[in-house]
Amino acid sequence: MNKFHSEITKRQQRLLEELKKCDDELSGQDLHRQLYKSDNAMGLTTVYRNLQVLVKQGLVRSRHLPTGEVLYAPVERDIHHLTCVNCGETTRLNSCPVKPINLPNKKSKDFELLFHTLEFFGLCQNCIKPDNA
Amino acid sequence: MNKFHSEITKRQQRLLEELKKCDDELSGQDLHRQLYKSDNAMGLTTVYRNLQVLVKQGLVRSRHLPTGEVLYAPVERDIHHLTCVNCGETTRLNSCPVKPINLPNKKSKDFELLFHTLEFFGLCQNCIKPDNA
DNA sequence: CTATCTGCAAACGTTTTGCAGATGT
């Protein structure tokens, strides 16, 4: 049996559940904080380790913010953003604005595609104006 | 005059030149190291500060690796990758495999698009096999 | 009883910041 796509542990289920419950993406820190308020507190280390597992299983997608932190969401959630390179302001796009033409096959002998990230960077309305910080 | 798209300094020109000269993407550390060997040594802080400027000017694109480090390349270079979520191995795609359909206008009142990043994540050939670390 | 999972504390490594001195207009 492939070590990926196997059963997941209680803790991993809990994390996935929390991600699905939330409409947004969450960081490891977010999840840790949020679970501490609930009856399923778990250490930060555990949160990070299990998130990695969930990504490798193909159940969770991850994305790196310009700040260096990582945000997680269920794989099936297809979120993309406009991000201002000056002020960092982010606008969410609720559908993927590109049409895949030559995407790698979802499942080929060479590469099993789990998810993609697509982010747009530029200057937001405020920052386009002259005299901005 | 808009503070973006204005003239750039010698140091910034040097960084841009170095990025153009290289076929790959480079990190701040890479650039710093590389310039130290040349006649244009500059401090790490300066490298980072000027790279930020170049990104805001729309001359350079940046992309965050899963490791947290940031890679830079000239904006016009349209590179995308397949990355294995297990071992981190990366394969480069030399053309953008998606067709923009509803991309934000390159230049609108609301948002001035400078570049986009598109990365694919999944499992590489090696890691798909059972019994992998 | 062996393998896996956990959590704490310490480490990591890249990037950022404070500040004083250099540079240049």
Next chain:
DNA sequence: ACATCTGCAAAACGTTTGCAGATAG
């Protein structure tokens, strides 16, 4: 002079790792 740019050293920060103890099958 005045604003900008630089570099050093220290800080910052989310994340990762070592290890010993807990848990589970």
